[in-house]
Amino acid sequence: MKNLLSKILIFIVGILIGSIITFNTLGLILGNILYQELSDPKLNINLTGIINHSQDLTxxxxxxxxxxxxxxxxxxxxYNDKQNLxxxxxxNNSTKTVILIHGLYQNRSMSINYIDTYARLGFNVLLIDLRGHGESxxxxxxxxxxxxxxxxWCNYLRSTMHQNTIGIHGVSLGGAFALLHSGLSTQSADFYVEDSSYSDLKSLYYSHLHNMIQLPTNSKILDILWMYSQVCMYWHTGATLDxxxxxxxxxxxxxxxxxxHGDADTLIPPATLSDLYNNCNSPKEIHMFKNSIHAQGITxxxxxxxxxxxDFLLKNNLLQ
Known part of the structure; x- marks a missing residue:
């Protein structure tokens, strides 16, 4: 009888361990698929509804x-990932340059509309392709x-092009990367302009994933899937979206x-503008474009x- 109970206990423990291993393995596989699809424009999972123009270099x-x-x-x-940017x-024969950063599923062609904005103010302009976009x-x-x-890019401008002033202007995803650079890089630029950035990608993608997968608002499936995707992101990059x-x-x-920001933006809520502005402790300015949708202020x-x-550059003595 004692041996039978031991066998039953071992069997139950084995089932539990096997179930845990199977659940976690499945979670990691699905999480890795989600992370890879979010991170490769060529796969075009299109959670945001943005059309993929990342390879249109015309x-x-x-x-x-x-x-x-x-x-x-x-x-x-x-650094040692052997990629080209x-x-x-x-x-424009200046010692001041602005780096223009495009949005998700775009390339440096998106930044063409912003060239004249800075050229007329006496700046050189550098349009870049983000990694995974265009020719990067x-x-x-x-x-x-x-x-x-x-x-x-900043090091190149300073050491090779001998630039004294560097600004960074990003739109949508490019705006988010500009803001990340402003606080997380040890080589800060001299000023930043962000247009239509998100404040927290996790909450943004939660909203779009809920709509895409058609899960109930109280479903825990997305929470679990997101957790595993972030484990996989940490494995690949050493960081999570948090x-x-x-x-x-x-x-x-x-x-x-x-x-x-535009006050008619349906992709990234206009309230995001205040959220970002209120959390910023450096010198700052804010402007909302009336009846303008996502990243269309300049148009x-x-x-x-x-x-x-x-006015922003003049106020901060950046036009001298």
Whole structure:
């Protein structure tokens, strides 16, 4: 009888251990699939509804061929992942440069509309492809590696192009990476402009994943799936999205930041603007574009957009 009970107990423990191993294995497999799909534009899971233009280089190729002062630049990453970063430098014979960073599933072509904004203020302009987009290698790491990529560009501008002032202007995902750089990099730029950034990617993707998977609002499935995806993200990058929050990063910023958003943005709620602004402890300005949807401020109100940036730079003694 005693031996039978021991066998039954061993059997039950074995079942429990096997179930735990199976559950975790399945969770890690699904979590890794989610992480990979979120991090590779070529897979185009399209959680946000954004059309994938990351490989459409038509406009930037045309610009480089027709604009005499445009130069394509390819830099190797300065750490051991053996990727190349690609950008286009617009030389306006200045010692000041603004780095323009595009949004998710785009490439440096998206930044063309912002060239004149800074050229008229006497800045050179550097349009870059984020890793995993356009002609840059690698995959998205939601800021963990992109911060180092931005450092690589800043070092290039200072050491090779002999630039004295460097600003960073990012739109949507590019705006989020600009804010992450402002607080998490040891090589801060001289100023930042963010347009339509999220404050916390976790809450944003929760909303879009709920809509995509059609789960009840009180479902715990997404919580479990997200937990495993973040375990996989940490395995791949050494960070989780909780560690890569623009809201948290701006608390550590020390240089001027301009926060921009459209009040009709349905992709990233307009309330995000106040959330970011209120958490920022450095010199800051804020502006909302009326009836403007996601990342369309410069298209809807070009003169107002340019004036807001001019006033921000002037106020912070960055136009001298």
């Amino acid at each position: 406009n930037i190729n045309t610009l480089e061929q027709t604009l005499p002062n445009a130069q394509k630049i390819v830099l190797p990453t300065t 690609t950008g286009t430098f617009i030389n 290698g690698g995959t998205i790491t939601w800021g963990q590696t992109e911060i180092k990529d931005i450092d690589t 560690m890569l929050s623009p809201r948290m990063a701006v608390q550590k910023a020390t240089v001027p930041i301009l926060f921009l 809807d109100y070009p003169e107002e957009y340019n004036q807001v940036i001019h």
